[in-house]
Amino acid sequence: MDLELAEEQQMVIDMAKAMLEEHCPTQLVRDMEDDAHGVPAELWSQMSDLGLNGLLIPEEYGGGGLGLLEGAFVYEELGRAMAPVPHFVSCVLSAKVLLAAGSDAQKEAWLGKIADGSAILTPAWLEPERGQGEKGIALEAKSEGATFKLTGRKRSVPYASAADQLVVLARTDAGVDLFLVDPNASGVTMKQLLSQGREPQYQIDFDGVAVSAENRIGEAGTGWATWNAAMHEGIILLAAQAIGGADRCLVETVDYANQRIQFDKPLGAFQALAHYMADASTRIDGGRVLVHEAAWNADQGRTIARFAPMAKLFCCEAYRETTRVCAQIWGGVAFTIEYDQQMFFRRAKALQLSWWDTPYLEELIASDVLD
Amino acid sequence: MDFDFSPEEQKFAEEVDAWLVENRDPVVMDHHRENFTQLSDTPERRAFMKKLAAKGWLGMSWPKEFGGQEIEGVYEYILNEALSKHAAPQIGKGVGIIGKTLIRHGNDFLKQKFLPLILDAEIEFAVGYSEPEAGSDAANMQLRADKVEGGWLLNGQKMWTTSAHFADWYWVGARTDQDKPKHDGLSLFLIDMDNPNLEVQSLPTIGKDTTNQVFFDDVFVPDEYLVGQQGKGFQMISEALDLERFTMFTLSPIANRSEVLVDWVKEAKRDDEPLKDDTNVRRTIAHIMTDTAVAKALSTRFVCAAKSGGKPPTIESSQYKLFTTSLSQRVCKDALDIQGHEGTIMEGQDDAPLRGRFEGAYRATMNETVGGGSSEIQKNIIARRHLGLPKNF
Ligand SMILES: Cc1cc2nc3c(=O)[nH]c(=O)nc-3n(C[C@H](O)[C@H](O)[C@H](O)COP(=O)(O)OP(=O)(O)OC[C@H]3O[C@@H](n4cnc5c(N)ncnc54)[C@H](O)[C@@H]3O)c2cc1C
Ligand SMILES: Cc1cc2nc3c(=O)[nH]c(=O)nc-3n(C[C@H](O)[C@H](O)[C@H](O)COP(=O)(O)OP(=O)(O)OC[C@H]3O[C@@H](n4cnc5c(N)ncnc54)[C@H](O)[C@@H]3O)c2cc1C
Numbered sequence: 001m002d003l004e005l006a007e008e009q010q011m012v013i014d015m016a017k018a019m020l021e022e023h024c025p026t027q028l029v030r031d032m033e034d035d036a037h038g039v040p041a042e043l044w045s046q047m048s049d050l051g052l053n054g055l056l057i058p059e060e061y062g063g064g065g066l067g068l069l070e071g072a073f074v075y076e077e078l079g080r081a082m083a084p085v086p087h088f089v090s091c092v093l094s095a096k097v098l099l100a101a102g103s104d105a106q107k108e109a110w111l112g113k114i115a116d117g118s119a120i121l122t123p124a125w126l127e128p129e130r131g132q133g134e135k136g137i138a139l140e141a142k143s144e145g146a147t148f149k150l151t152g153r154k155r156s157v158p159y160a161s162a163a164d165q166l167v168v169l170a171r172t173d174a175g176v177d178l179f180l181v182d183p184n185a186s187g188v189t190m191k192q193l194l195s196q197g198r199e200p201q202y203q204i205d206f207d208g209v210a211v212s213a214e215n216r217i218g219e220a221g222t223g224w225a226t227w228n229a230a231m232h233e234g235i236i237l238l239a240a241q242a243i244g245g246a247d248r249c250l251v252e253t254v255d256y257a258n259q260r261i262q263f264d265k266p267l268g269a270f271q272a273l274a275h276y277m278a279d280a281s282t283r284i285d286g287g288r289v290l291v292h293e294a295a296w297n298a299d300q301g302r303t304i305a306r307f308a309p310m311a312k313l314f315c316c317e318a319y320r321e322t323t324r325v326c327a328q329i330w331g332g333v334a335f336t337i338e339y340d341q342q343m344f345f346r347r348a349k350a351l352q353l354s355w356w357d358t359p360y361l362e363e364l365i366a367s368d369v370l371d
Numbered sequence: 372m373d374f375d376f377s378p379e380e381q382k383f384a385e386e387v388d389a390w391l392v393e394n395r396d397p398v399v400m401d402h403h404r405e406n407f408t409q410l411s412d413t414p415e416r417r418a419f420m421k422k423l424a425a426k427g428w429l430g431m432s433w434p435k436e437f438g439g440q441e442i443e444g445v446y447e448y449i450l451n452e453a454l455s456k457h458a459a460p461q462i463g464k465g466v467g468i469i470g471k472t473l474i475r476h477g478n479d480f481l482k483q484k485f486l487p488l489i490l491d492a493e494i495e496f497a498v499g500y501s502e503p504e505a506g507s508d509a510a511n512m513q514l515r516a517d518k519v520e521g522g523w524l525l526n527g528q529k530m531w532t533t534s535a536h537f538a539d540w541y542w543v544g545a546r547t548d549q550d551k552p553k554h555d556g557l558s559l560f561l562i563d564m565d566n567p568n569l570e571v572q573s574l575p576t577i578g579k580d581t582t583n584q585v586f587f588d589d590v591f592v593p594d595e596y597l598v599g600q601q602g603k604g605f606q607m608i609s610e611a612l613d614l615e616r617f618t619m620f621t622l623s624p625i626a627n628r629s630e631v632l633v634d635w636v637k638e639a640k641r642d643d644e645p646l647k648d649d650t651n652v653r654r655t656i657a658h659i660m661t662d663t664a665v666a667k668a669l670s671t672r673f674v675c676a677a678k679s680g681g682k683p684p685t686i687e688s689s690q691y692k693l694f695t696t697s698l699s700q701r702v703c704k705d706a707l708d709i710q711g712h713e714g715t716i717m718e719g720q721d722d723a724p725l726r727g728r729f730e731g732a733y734r735a736t737m738n739e740t741v742g743g744g745s746s747e748i749q750k751n752i753i754a755r756r757h758l759g760l761p762k763n764f
Contacts, residue, residue: 001373001374001375001376001377001380001445001671001674001675001678002372002373002675002678003372003671003672003675003676004372004675004679005372006372009372069372254758254759254760257760258759258760258761265761265763266761268754268758268760268761269760269761269763269764270763271751271754271763271764274750274751274754274755274758274760274764275747275750275754277754277758277760278693278749278750278751278753278754278757278758279693279750281690281753281757281758282669282690282693282694282753283694285669285672285690286665286666286668286669286672286690286694287665287668289665289668289669289671289672290664290665290668292372292374293374293664293668293671296372296373296374297374306660306664307664310660310661310664313657313658313661314661314662314664314665359654361657362653362654362657362658363653363657365656365657365660365661366653366654366656366657367653369633369656369657369660370633370636370637370647370653370656371647
């Protein structure tokens with residue numbers, strides 16, 4: 001057992017940290033909230049130039065070919081910076097789906113562009129009033145010879161207005177399938193949804209959108225399995241992102257607690273508050289090791305059916321709880337827009353409920369443990 | 372980064388595991404009980420400890436000149452985890468606390484006298500820090516040690532001395548300098564428990580084991596039984612407490628408990644329906660298993676920090692103890708909630724679910740968040756030394 005970082009791993013962290021400190025100040029995060037397009041050009045190109053967008057994509061497609069563990073290090077930094085970028089939807093989920101099930105032509109067409117940031121892909125997954133499991137996919141893809149006709153509604157599609165392709169989960173005769181769909185195709189209409197996390201999100205209506213069968217990703221009926229596998233890897237990174245956000249929120253709060261004087265003492269001298277912070281730090285440090293363990297297991301080719309949902313469940317709860325007690329420690333100012341606390345507080349809840357929420361994760365864990 | 376044991380460590384873990392299967396002794400290794408065999412003394416337990424000693428497994432991390440093997444503490448961790456997984460007694464305070472402190476600070480006489488006895492499992496210790504007025508505030512010990520010709524005379528009282536009713540020797544903190552600041556006035560002694568001026572009174576607890584209070588009435592301790600430098604007792608105790616958190620609060624009993632509960636839930640029924648199909652039960656199990664995984668992660672972090680040498684893993688051990696002891700209690704509480712009213716049937720009765728294992732554990736684990744430094748004390752340590760918050764508490 002050894003938790004030391006290799007030199008190259010530390011370099012990845014330092015590089016991501018330094019770049020984000022320079023190119024992702026809090027002001028940028030604020031400016032991008034509810035932006036219709038949502039991709040800060042300069043930050044995005046910095047990430048591409050440093051190889052972060054291609055981090056998890058094999059070298060043959062122009063990526064860095066690194067593992068989920070390195071991904072987790074970078075995601076902790078993205079979480080710390082609250083970086084408003086479509087990295088997760090494009091460079092993780094879409095890339096993983098294509099890598100696992102895409103045809104050679106699909107991989108050739110998109111993976112290089114995802115890696116260098118010149119194209120953005122995003123999954124169109126959730127539907128109004130439907131759940132997050134396989135049953136939730138109702139959007140119909142009707143086979144008509146060499147084409148499929150897609151009809152139905154997706155909600156909460158992140159970065160849809162900036163996307164070059166949508167990765168649509170749809171129901172076919174064979175079950176659930178994944179399709180690459182051009183967002184400019186006729187029959188596609190979008191409406192922006194405002195949400196607590198303030199990333200750009202869209203509701204998308206598909207009105208008999210014609211998609212050639214070549215644009216199906218993988219064999220008929222395999223879409224859910226592909227998606228499910230990509231999600232299991234992806235949520236480990238989101239857990240790392242949660243730890244990054246929680247850690248920064250705590251660090252800034254400790255700093256504030258050392259400076260703000262009430263009753264002739266710094267706030268941190270009140271044990272009631274100090275104990276909140278000690279608990280938060282314990283959850284953060286424990287969650288971080290769990291994330292690393294999950295990512296390491298994935299990189300070793302071992303099953304993550306249990307680890308991945310545990311990491312997301314625990315770390316997102318830790319993030320939410322940390323932002324709650326930290327807001328308490330800041331007192332009244334935490335409630336104002338002027339202070340940054342509210343940004344962490346909103347994002348923590350949004351992240352917890354995004355990409356498999358608490359009940360869904362609990363059930364994944366329970367079925368792995370009990371059934 | 373590597374979450375697996377190294378091949379040598381793995382080999383050792385397997386060796387220990389196989390040995391424990393082969394040497395299974397139902398009297399000292401009882402899976403129906405919680406793993407507190409340490410706290411009660413039987414001839415079988417002493418015989419078992421002698422076997423461990425014969426394997427060379429006591430004091431593996433000690434220097435060679437004192438009979439150890441100079442191998443990393445991770446081997447002691449592996450051994451301890453395996454012992455508790457098999458519900459066997461652990462290597463104990465002699466090796467982990469007293470031996471290590473004597474090696475670092477003891478005089479030649481004490482080293483020569485006690486270290487071989489510890490390695491041979493010939494000796495049982497009791498640890499006496501706590502007093503009525505010195506619990507969390509360990510530096511506030513009032514037991515008096517007055518200098519007399521050739522030694523010291525001790526007068527006063529200790530509280531909560533586990534094992535005092537069967538221990539051979541007593542590891543005791545006492546105040547040797549009445550006018551120094553409280554942290555600088557304490558010294559450590561080794562006292563023969565046969566001393567006629569010591570009176571041990573049993574103090575039954577809500578758990579299954581008893582602890583004791585001990586009264587000192589002119590107990591004479593010869594000079595050579597002063598451990599280390601006079602006045603440095605508190606510093607040595609703090610160091611030893613870090614070691615105690617490492618050796619005493621093993622993860623296996625907690626992880627085992629979670630697994631026992633899961634296995635039971637898988638089989639249990641209510642109104643002919645499988646209990647495991649109940650949504651609340653499923654949610655509870657998901658959280659218990661997740662938190663158990665986090666506890667394991669914290670223990671890995673702690674072991675790795677201890678391995679990397681340098682400074683003692685104080686923060687890691689505090690976070691580990693804080694998180695796992697509260698989890699330990701939560702698992703018992705949740706288990707009783709799941710078992711419902713039947714779960715309250717006393718341990719040992721055939722009609723109780725799991726023969727009342729969780730009923731017993733619910734009582735017995737209550738002291739985990741208090742003993743060895745309470746949760747609040749751990750939080751103070753984390754807040755001050757890790758987060759850098761002011762020293763106001
Ligand atoms: C929406 C809103 C509306 C408000 N409206 C009004 C109004 O109309 N009129 C008005 O006068 N005020 C108003 N307030 C101010 C409100 O009363 C203060 O926010 C509150 O008293 C806390 O003070 P503070 O925000 O300065 O936090 P601080 O006093 O800085 O406290 C920060 C943290 O330290 C803790 N803390 C402070 N002292 C101790 C201690 N001794 N022991 C332990 N913990 C301690 C607090 O509990 C808190 O968690 C309003 C506040 C808000 C958020
Ligand atoms: C079964 C059992 C076996 C034990 N065995 C031994 C033994 O073998 N040898 C030995 O020396 N001791 C032993 N102990 C004693 C144990 O170490 C003490 O119980 C423990 O250190 C707490 O002390 P206390 O019980 O006096 O509680 P107190 O110190 O009175 O604490 C009471 C409460 O106040 C809180 N508190 C105290 N100080 C602070 C602070 N600064 N900030 C915030 N909260 C605080 C505590 O966390 C606790 O919640 C044993 C205890 C038990 C229950």
